[in-house]
Amino acid sequence: MKNARHLADEIRPTGFTCLMCGGCCSRGEDDGNLVLVSAPEIRAIMDFTGLAWDDIAEPYPDMMPAEGGGEFTLAWCLRRTETACIFLNENNRCTIYPARPLICRTYPFAWEEGKLSVYACPGIGQNTLCNEADTIAEECIRREGAEAEDAERTGEIFMTMDLKPGEYAVVDSEGVKRIG
Numbered sequence: 581m582k583n584a585r586h587l588a589d590e591i592r593p594t595g596f597t598c599l600m601c602g603g604c605c606s607r608g609e610d611d612g613n614l615v616l617v618s619a620p621e622i623r624a625i626m627d628f629t630g631l632a633w634d635d636i637a638e639p640y641p642d643m644m645p646a647e648g649g650g651e652f653t654l655a656w657c658l659r660r661t662e663t664a665c666i667f668l669n670e671n672n673r674c675t676i677y678p679a680r681p682l683i684c685r686t687y688p689f690a691w692e693e694g695k696l697s698v699y700a701c702p703g704i705g706q707n708t709l710c711n712e713a714d715t716i717a718e719e720c721i722r723r724e725g726a727e728a729e730d731a732e733r734t735g736e737i738f739m740t741m742d743l744k745p746g747e748y749a750v751v752d753s754e755g756v757k758r759i760g
């Protein structure tokens with residue numbers, strides 16, 4: 581596992597500063613900007629907002645055929661308006677900031693397969709050094725652990741899935757959830 585201090589040393593020279601442009605929370609030109617959210621994160625947003633699960637998240641749209649019939653997907657995404665995440669307000673501020681998912685806390689960075697990934701963002705290179713490097717590094721490492729734990733639990737549940745033809749489900753770390 582990567583040490584947060586060493587990861588911060590890699591993040592700091594990128595000069596990242598969030599410009600509050602809302603770009604990472606918006607659909608983008610290719611509409612590919614889906615924000616993945618785990619079952620525990622959806623529960624945290626439910627607690628924070630009082631909203632129901634289905635008001636917060638929708639199934640990841642790429643369904644796969646299940647053995648023996650039915651179709652499934654392995655992820656949830658935050659719901660979006662026609663332009664952006666439902667939690668982005670008109671001032672480009674996140675209205676669930678204390679409960680936002682780890683992917684939002686770490687963007688444009690991720691600690692993936694033993695190396696730092698840096699995704700496209702106009703905030704890169706804004707400063708000589710990234711002032712938030714220590715916090716982002718800690719969140720990247722927390723995210724890596726949470727995602728690994730979630731994937732392991734989801735994998736165990738996936739092995740028990742028994743969908744019938746015509747059934748659709750999201751498999752997450754809580755169970756097989758039949759939809760629609």
Ligand code: SF4
Nearest residue numbers: 605665667668674684
């Ligand atoms: S939860 Fe907040 S930070 Fe994450 S995409 Fe939505 S508005 Fe942006």
